[in-house]
Structure formats: structure tokens, C-alpha cells
Amino acid sequence: MGADPVTHVRNAWHVAAWSCDIAAEKPFAISILGEPVVIWRSASGAIRALEDRCIHRLAPLSLGRCEGENLRCLYHGLLFAPDGGLLEIPGQDLIPPKAGVRSYPVADRHDWIWVWMGDPALADEALIPPAVGTSDPDWILGYGQLDYAADARLICDNLLDFSHLPYVHAQSFQAGPEFAANPPKITPVERGVRVTRWLPADVGNWRNPHDVPVEVYQTYDFLVPGVLLMWSANYPEGTAARLGDAIPAMDDALSGLNFTSQAVTSTGPGTARYYFSWGPHCRHGDAAKRDGMMKMAGLAFAEDKTMIEAQQRVIAMTPDPKVMPTAHDRGVTLYNRLVEKLARHNPSELESAA
Secondary structure, eight states: TTOOEEEESSEEEEEEEEEEGSSSOOOOOEEETTTTEEEOOOOOOOOOEEESSSSTTTTOGGGGGEEETTTTTTTTTOOOOOSBBEEEEETTTOOTTOOOOTTEEEEEEEEEEEEEEOGGGGGOOOGGGOOOTTTTTOOEEEEEEEEEEHHHHHHHHHHTTTGGHHHTTTTOOOTTTTTTTSOOOEETTTTEEEEEEEEEEEGGGGGGOOOOOEEEEEEEETTTTTEEEEEEEEETTOOOOOTOOOOOGGGGOOOEEEEEEEEEEEEEEEEEEEEEEEEETTOOOHHHHHHHHHHHHHHHHHOOOOOOOOHHHHHOOOOOOOOOOGGGHHHHHHHHHHHHHHHHSSGGGGGEHH
């Protein structure tokens, strides 16, 4: 962080857009890890992704025109195939044999567009995190996004340590200091960490709709390259003691069953885009409930953005920025070690930005 390089995993599926934002045969521009990428749906409906930089005079292909399966630069008319190969140069018969732009593996899954930024040979769609899409009929989800003037790693650190809730989110989530006094259980999972906590009745009741005490179960996986998948619900008092370390069944929830999918995408040095959806299960709420939750989320995420962008400015002004870990940083530490490990295993695919 700060003056030190910030490492990101390239061999991973990065969220590039909401599926609904990629219109048929209309190029869409996004920067991922500081690289310009153009995404479009071809005439056949296939999703495509290329380097957003024409090889002639470096004009953005996102200002180009879709032609069938191909994309034409509208500066001087060069035509590119879905694999990035150069097909045509107007007024010139000879096409240099190796001319073209980089293509990226791309997938449309869970109502997000995912782009693999590393070695194409390693692009396994089984590694796409199992988010819940906004069109999933079991959930009533709202969605949105925010652009940050801060590095993606700072946002990831924020999402891995919820002990800030009583302080940053005093006006939105309204969790008392008792929340931070009940640390979660942190366990490694494949390509990420899992964070789980039971909030006892005297802590979890700040949003209890029942006449009897309830316990709140909350769990999320935080997966490379920065995807949070979380659900929580209210359960009868005593459920935690009865189950021990077992995961409660969603069907046994008294109320409040909800899901949020969130993704942090590094757009470049010191900038990021944050995607989020949130809402109740169809048995535990309706569109009005969703809208109320999204209003709360809008307030809470604005609180995060204010704090994290201010943090980024302080780091930028600090010659040798150091952090002092606390007991709440176990998830942050495990995840960042995983990021460093995955980057080291693919040194040619390591992305560093000062």
C-alpha cells in the first residue's frame, strides 16, 4: 500500500460489468488492473472482450462499431476478429501476419460479466465465484456500483474486517460496540477466507422484529480477486449452542434471511469499482423490503467510501506507510497472504501498481 507496490491476482475472474449494461452490438469500455478492455455482444449474442487499443494509432476500440462477430475501429477502419486478429485495413491488401490486439477470456455468469486477466490457458470457468445473480428467482435483489478514488486492496481490507460497523456505520447499520466485541471465526477456503459469527440475543437484537430474543447468524466467503458472498438470518435463541460449529439451515430461519454479492475490481493504480447487490429471500421479504435495504446500503457504502478515500489520501502523503494489526485483522492477513502466494506462483502474471 502507499509507496509500496500493491499486488493483484491476474489469474482470476474479475467483474467487469453488470450483464444488463452490455447491450447488443454496443461496445463497452472498462479499465481492469490498469488495462483498457472493450466488451461487446456480437450479432450471435456471444460475449467478447479485447484490448481497448487499436494497433494503428492507439484509438479506443470501444468507440468502434460492431460488425457481425467482429469489431471495427472507427478512427481509420481497421477490423478485428473476436480473437483479436486483424482482418482488414481499408486501402491496404497486405495484413501483417502477427497484427492484432489481445483478447481476454470472458463469461456472463450470475448477471455479471467476468474477464480473466491472466494466462488464457488457465481460464477455468469453474473458478468463477458462486455469486447470486439479480435474476435469481429465490431472491429479491437490488444492485448498484460505486467508483472509488482508492486502491482496491483498501476496499477488500474493509470488507474483511467488520469491526468498523459500530463506528463507520453508526448512522446506517446502527450496530452497537458489542458487535466488535464478538469477533468472528475465520477459516481458509479454496481461493479465499470464510468469516462466520453468531451474534447472541443481547447483541443481535438491534433489528429483531420478534417479541422473543433471537440470535443472528452471519457468514461470508471472501474470494480472489475481491468477491464477497454473504448471507445472514435470525434464529431462535439457543440455536448456536445447539449446532456448535454446524451451519444453520436457511429454511430454519425465523426471519431476515438475505443475501449480498459484492465485488471489488481494481481499475488502475489508486482507483477501483465496487459492485454490490442485496435483498431478502423471497420467503422473507418483498420489493419494499429490498428497497429499504438498498436505501440503508446506499448510506452505509457512502460512509465506507468517505473513510476509505480519506485513508488513501493519508497513505499517499505518508513516506513509509505502516499499519499496526489488531486482533480483528486475521481475515485481512490470511487473505492478503493468499493474494501474495497466488501472485508468486505466476510471477509473469503479477500486477503491481505504485
